[in-house]
Amino acid sequence: MKKAVFFDIDGTLIDCLNGITDITPRVKNAIRALQAEGNYVFIASGRPYAFLNEAICNFGFDGFVLTNGACVNVKEKCIYKESIRKDYIKKLVSNFEQLNIQYILQGEIYSYIKDEYKKLHSFYDSYSISKKYFKGNYNIEDIDIYKIEMLCKDEEGINYCLSLGNDDYDYIYDKEQGNFEIYSKTNTKASGILKVLNYLNIPLENSYAFGDGKNDIEMLSSVGCGIAMGNADDYVKSYAKKVTDTVQNDGVALEIENFIL
Known part of the structure; x- marks a missing residue:
C-alpha cells in the first residue's frame, strides 16, 4: 500500500x-527514495505559492497543501480552494x-503587497523569498485571498491584530519578529492533508507528517504518524508520535531512512 508523506x-x-536555503542532499535523497518506492510526497505549508523558492518548486513534489490548507493541489490539479470572505478582507x-500596519494579501498564485511597505519587503528578503510572484498594483475587488500576513511594531497595531481571533478566523503571532498571520479556521494543514488522502x-494509517511549528500541531496529531523536528518546542513535540533530530542535522532524512522506509 502506498504511503503519503507531508513536509512543512x-x-x-x-x-x-x-x-539552510535549500533542501540538503541527504534529505533530497531520502525523499526521492520514498518516491522511488511508489509513495507520494507533499509540501504542507502556511506559505502561499508566491513564497515557494525554486528549490521547493522544482524538486518534484507530488503536490502542495498551501496557505494552511486553503489551497490544495495534487500534481497540477487544484482539488480544493476556499478564499476568505471579500467583505472581511476589505474591513481588515x-x-x-x-493603523499603519503593513500587510500582504496571499492569493492562489500571486501575493499582493504595496511597494511602499519597505519593512515587510525586507522581512521577506531575510527569508530569501523571491518577488517574482509579488504584485504592487491590484484591485482588491478582482482578487481572491486565502491568507494575510501583517507586520506590527507599535502597541496599538499589535493590540488590534491580537483582537482578530474569533469563531471564523485564527492567527499566529511571532512576537520576536512582530508579524502576524490570519487565516480561516475551517482550513488547516490537517484538513488539506485529509483531502489529499481522500483524493488518492x-x-x-499510511500518512506521515514532519513539522516544527504551532501551525503544524493539527497535522502532526491528525496523520497516521506525526513526526516533530528536534528544533520544535516541547509544546509542539507533545502532539507528535515521534521526534526526530533537528533540521540542521537532517532530521527528516534520519526518520525516513530509519522508520518510514
Missing part, C-alpha cells in the same frame, strides 16, 4: 534564517491602513 518547509526542510485592509484513496 521552514524549520523542517530548510532554515533560511540559519543559512481599511483598519490596517488606518490512501488510508490515514
Whole structure:
C-alpha cells in the first residue's frame, strides 16, 4: 500500500534564517527514495505559492497543501480552494491602513503587497523569498485571498491584530519578529492533508507528517504518524508520535531512512 508523506518547509526542510536555503542532499535523497518506492510526497505549508523558492518548486513534489490548507493541489490539479470572505478582507485592509500596519494579501498564485511597505519587503528578503510572484498594483475587488500576513511594531497595531481571533478566523503571532498571520479556521494543514488522502484513496494509517511549528500541531496529531523536528518546542513535540533530530542535522532524512522506509 502506498504511503503519503507531508513536509512543512521552514524549520523542517530548510532554515533560511540559519543559512539552510535549500533542501540538503541527504534529505533530497531520502525523499526521492520514498518516491522511488511508489509513495507520494507533499509540501504542507502556511506559505502561499508566491513564497515557494525554486528549490521547493522544482524538486518534484507530488503536490502542495498551501496557505494552511486553503489551497490544495495534487500534481497540477487544484482539488480544493476556499478564499476568505471579500467583505472581511476589505474591513481588515481599511483598519490596517488606518493603523499603519503593513500587510500582504496571499492569493492562489500571486501575493499582493504595496511597494511602499519597505519593512515587510525586507522581512521577506531575510527569508530569501523571491518577488517574482509579488504584485504592487491590484484591485482588491478582482482578487481572491486565502491568507494575510501583517507586520506590527507599535502597541496599538499589535493590540488590534491580537483582537482578530474569533469563531471564523485564527492567527499566529511571532512576537520576536512582530508579524502576524490570519487565516480561516475551517482550513488547516490537517484538513488539506485529509483531502489529499481522500483524493488518492490512501488510508490515514499510511500518512506521515514532519513539522516544527504551532501551525503544524493539527497535522502532526491528525496523520497516521506525526513526526516533530528536534528544533520544535516541547509544546509542539507533545502532539507528535515521534521526534526526530533537528533540521540542521537532517532530521527528516534520519526518520525516513530509519522508520518510514
